[in-house]
Amino acid sequence: MKIAVCVKQVPDSETRINLAAPAPELDQSGFTRVLNPYDAYAVEQAVRIKESREGVEVTAITVGPQTVKETLKKDCLAVGCDKAVIVDDPALAKADHAAIATVLAAVLGREPYDLVLFGLKAIDGDAGQVGILVAQKLGLPHVSTITKLELGEGSLKAEREIEGGKEIVEASLPCVLTCQKGLNEPRLPSLPNIMKAGMKPIETVTCRDLGIEAPANLVTVKLYSPPPARGACKLVEAEDPAAAARELARLLSEEAKVI
Amino acid sequence: MPNIAVFIEHRSGVLKKVAWQMLSEARRLADAHGGEVWGVFLGPDAAPAAATAGKHGADKVFAATGDAFAVYDSELWGTALAAFCTARKPDLVLVGSTALGKDLAPKAAAKLGCACISDAVGLKFDGGWEIRRPIFAGKCFADVTFSTPLAIVGIRPNAFVMAESPKAGAVESFDPGLDGVRSKAKVMSVEAATSGKVTLTEAEIVVSGGRGIKGPENYPLIEKLAEALGAAAGASRAIVDAGWVDYSHQVGQTGKTVAPNLYVACGISGAIQHLAGMSSSKCIVAINKDANAPIFKVADYGIVGDLFAVLPALTDEVGRIRG
Numbered sequence: 252m253k254i255a256v257c258v259k260q261v262p263d264s265e266t267r268i269n270l271a272a273p274a275p276e277l278d279q280s281g282f283t284r285v286l287n288p289y290d291a292y293a294v295e296q297a298v299r300i301k302e303s304r305e306g307v308e309v310t311a312i313t314v315g316p317q318t319v320k321e322t323l324k325k326d327c328l329a330v331g332c333d334k335a336v337i338v339d340d341p342a343l344a345k346a347d348h349a350a351i352a353t354v355l356a357a358v359l360g361r362e363p364y365d366l367v368l369f370g371l372k373a374i375d376g377d378a379g380q381v382g383i384l385v386a387q388k389l390g391l392p393h394v395s396t397i398t399k400l401e402l403g404e405g406s407l408k409a410e411r412e413i414e415g416g417k418e419i420v421e422a423s424l425p426c427v428l429t430c431q432k433g434l435n436e437p438r439l440p441s442l443p444n445i446m447k448a449g450m451k452p453i454e455t456v457t458c459r460d461l462g463i464e465a466p467a468n469l470v471t472v473k474l475y476s477p478p479p480a481r482g483a484c485k486l487v488e489a490e491d492p493a494a495a496a497r498e499l500a501r502l503l504s505e506e507a508k509v510i
Numbered sequence: 511m512p513n514i515a516v517f518i519e520h521r522s523g524v525l526k527k528v529a530w531q532m533l534s535e536a537r538r539l540a541d542a543h544g545g546e547v548w549g550v551f552l553g554p555d556a557a558p559a560a561a562t563a564g565k566h567g568a569d570k571v572f573a574a575t576g577d578a579f580a581v582y583d584s585e586l587w588g589t590a591l592a593a594f595c596t597a598r599k600p601d602l603v604l605v606g607s608t609a610l611g612k613d614l615a616p617k618a619a620a621k622l623g624c625a626c627i628s629d630a631v632g633l634k635f636d637g638g639w640e641i642r643r644p645i646f647a648g649k650c651f652a653d654v655t656f657s658t659p660l661a662i663v664g665i666r667p668n669a670f671v672m673a674e675s676p677k678a679g680a681v682e683s684f685d686p687g688l689d690g691v692r693s694k695a696k697v698m699s700v701e702a703a704t705s706g707k708v709t710l711t712e713a714e715i716v717v718s719g720g721r722g723i724k725g726p727e728n729y730p731l732i733e734k735l736a737e738a739l740g741a742a743a744g745a746s747r748a749i750v751d752a753g754w755v756d757y758s759h760q761v762g763q764t765g766k767t768v769a770p771n772l773y774v775a776c777g778i779s780g781a782i783q784h785l786a787g788m789s790s791s792k793c794i795v796a797i798n799k800d801a802n803a804p805i806f807k808v809a810d811y812g813i814v815g816d817l818f819a820v821l822p823a824l825t826d827e828v829g830r831i832r833g
């Protein structure tokens with residue numbers, strides 16, 4: 252069985268966006284980059300499947316510059332993925348979701364995979380569409396936002412998070428899944444495994460190697476803006492907490508008019 | 511003149527409010543720039559959807575009815591929405607950013623090869639479209655344009671204000687193009703969670719608890735205030751990871767992003783990842799015993815105090831005000 256996990260390196264969640272005024276570019280040069288937290292659930296799930304059956308091979312795939320290598324080694328290969336593919340092509344530096352999906356579909360089209368796992372979304376672009384776009388491009392079924400997976404022979408059953416509950420979905424393999432928190436607890440890489448990860452193969456390819464032109468973007472960012480500034484906080488003071496609570500309720504009702 | 515189509519979602523027959531918010535905004539745009547506003551409905555019975563859609567400004571409601579649309583199915587619904595777009599050629603299709611909409615929008619867009627823009631909060635038309643969406647969980651906003659004749663745009667619940675502007679809302683059926691199309695991933699059953707009556711992403715008010723509540727036995731303090739306010743109950747990651755509440759309650763960069771009219775943070779310090787998920791809420795209230803907690807930097811109202819003393823009194827007072 253072959254499993255592909257598509258991952259992205261993103262600015263870590265502590266990142267502050269220092270944007271004083273609207274600007275056509277976002278300077279991301281100083282950001283610390285890590286594995287997208289949702290992709291960790293996809294990697295962990297792939298490795299758990301590998302550990303539970305014979306003959307499973309897990310390939311991590313990413314699009315990005317060579318600086319993604321450290322993340323691939325530490326958070327994918329060192330926790331159990333067997334090999335990795337990096338699509339490193341300067342023409343993709345500003346690729347949108349549709350372009351990335353086209354490129355990933357080209358990588359995935361080179362050999363048949365039984366399962367293709369994605370994180371639900373990347374915490375920088377926050378779109379959550381690449382996995383679903385790839386599934387459609389490959390003509391495969393997908394289940395998005397899964398929190399539980401039972402793999403059968405040639406089929407799977409997954410739980411998918413919906414508002415106030417879950418859907419139980421069945422699909423046949425090959426299948427694309429996007430992973431949500433709750434699916435598993437990702438393990439941390441051990442030091443010896445980080446060392447050993449250096450021996451695992453990482454293939455670097457360009458669009459031309461994949462036999463495609465760098466896809467044109469469908470969506471272009473014109474302007475980045477900081478969120479609107481918030482006003483000062485009005486602290487409610489009173490002789491005791493109960494009185495403060497009553498005054499707060501009054502303000503919310505009469506001044507802010509939100510209750 | 512742009513024509514805007516709005517997807518009207520139902521789950522088990524219940525229509526989603528985000529559709530009326532999107533129709534109201536589409537109507538405002540159409541009144542300013544021309545063009546028509548259309549509802550698109552997939553479900554067994556279009557009549558209730560069309561009646562409400564008309565009230566919120568839909569000129570027409572295109573409907574495909576039949577058993578295929580009783581329960582969500584990505585392949586079938588995606589095919590139908592794409593068939594509608596091919597037949598009627600709207601300029602923009604708005605789909606609510608709900609669990610269903612987030613699955614449907616990219617599915618249909620990939621079938622059409624058109625642009626898909628997720629989780630938008632603003633639409634501007636000025637000869638061309640400019641769509642505003644938060645990125646980095648709201649630490650920043652991006653204004654984007656697209657190069658295809660049509661874009662499918664996901665819209666955050668509560669991003670637009672619902673308004674009434676009665677139009678005909680006449681139902682016209684369309685062919686969803688399902689001949690020979692088979693389901694690829696099938697929903698076998700739907701289970702409702704036992705906790706949380708109002709869902710986080712759609713709620714107009716959210717009350718969240720953090721590590722300041724001390725233990726899972728005190729989460730009912732949060733739930734009681736939420737209930738009194740008709741709100742959804744949320745949580746910081748700290749108490750989700752501690753196992754005090756289910757992940758579906760987590761607000762933040764790796765949880766739900768919410769922008770309700772009122773967000774009440776109780777015993778939450780305001781870490782950057784939490785702020786990312788809630789700081790575009792219209793009104794923010796912080797209750798925290800530490801006056802230096804960063805949550806006060808984004809709050810509009812605050813009480814520096816012990817939540818165990820404040821919350822019961824607040825719940826009582828809210829109950830009294832709301833009768």
Ligand SMILES: Cc1cc2nc3c(=O)[nH]c(=O)nc-3n(C[C@H](O)[C@H](O)[C@H](O)COP(=O)(O)OP(=O)(O)OC[C@H]3O[C@@H](n4cnc5c(N)ncnc54)[C@H](O)[C@@H]3O)c2cc1C
Pocket residue numbers: 264288719720721722723745746747748749760761762763764765766776777778779780781782783784787797798799800803815816817818
């Ligand atoms: C990759 C990554 C992703 C993350 N994603 C998220 C996310 O999505 N959402 C999220 O929330 N966090 C997230 N975090 C975690 C975040 O960094 C914080 O650790 C977390 O938000 C802290 O939760 P808290 O505010 O409940 O706890 P604390 O920071 O411990 O704050 C508790 C607060 O309660 C107050 N308090 C204590 N007792 C009382 C009392 N009796 N009355 C009133 N106030 C009291 C204290 O003064 C304090 O301010 C993420 C972290 C990482 C590394």
